[in-house]
Amino acid sequence: MTLRPILIHPDPRLKKACPPVTEITDDLMQAAEDMLETMYDAPGVGLAAPQVGLLARMFVMDCVKDPEAAPRPMVLINPAVTWTSAETNVYEEGCLSIPEQYAEVTRPAEVRVRWTGLDGKEQEEHFTGLWATCAQHEIDHLDGKLFIDYLSPLKRQLITRKMEKLKRDRARG
Ligand code: K1U
Numbered sequence: 001m002t003l004r005p006i007l008i009h010p011d012p013r014l015k016k017a018c019p020p021v022t023e024i025t026d027d028l029m030q031a032a033e034d035m036l037e038t039m040y041d042a043p044g045v046g047l048a049a050p051q052v053g054l055l056a057r058m059f060v061m062d063c064v065k066d067p068e069a070a071p072r073p074m075v076l077i078n079p080a081v082t083w084t085s086a087e088t089n090v091y092e093e094g095c096l097s098i099p100e101q102y103a104e105v106t107r108p109a110e111v112r113v114r115w116t117g118l119d120g121k122e123q124e125e126h127f128t129g130l131w132a133t134c135a136q137h138e139i140d141h142l143d144g145k146l147f148i149d150y151l152s153p154l155k156r157q158l159i160t161r162k163m164e165k166l167k168r169d170r171a172r173g
């Protein structure tokens with residue numbers, strides 16, 4: 001398994017809608033394994049393929065927060081939201097592509113998601129709490145959307161400028 005570098009906003013690859021996965025190849029399975037390792041290492045609770053420069057509709061997540069509990073690594077290929085609750089939830093979201101920036105985002109509190117697993121089988125599950133928020137955040141990534149796109153243009157610009165500076169500083173070493 002290999003840690004893959006996480007792209008930092010702004011990057012054109014984070015703004016593109018990803019095409020569906022048409023075949024579950026060895027390369028895709030390797031990418032899913034690497035993404036899980038990269039997510040746990042960050043640490044994060046989710047990671048979408050475009051965040052590691054792979055334009056494909058796939059994300060990984062594990063929202064088990066209790067360090068004593070068993071982990072639940074999930075790989076979701078071609079995910080689609082099939083139902084959303086009318087009730088909404090406000091969560092202070094972060095993003096591994098926008099480090100150390102957090103903002104409240106309102107989304108449906110519960111969702112049903114259908115996807116294909118790494119074994120090629122269709123699955124569907126009802127998500128609540130952080131799982132629901134994370135699944136929606138990751139599906140947004142697959143559509144080229146970031147959590148800052150829910151903020152005012154002014155807040156978004158402020159965060160984007162901070163990220164441009166972070167990238168300049170990192171490039172200088
Ligand atoms: O997609 C990403 O950039 C990952 C992101 C997912 C996410 C976080 C919060 C709300 C919705 C979606 C993260 O994992 S940011 C890091 C984070 O939230 C976290 C890190 C360690 C422990 C618990 C949470």
Ligand code: ZN
Binds near residue numbers: 137
């Ligand atoms: Zn993110």
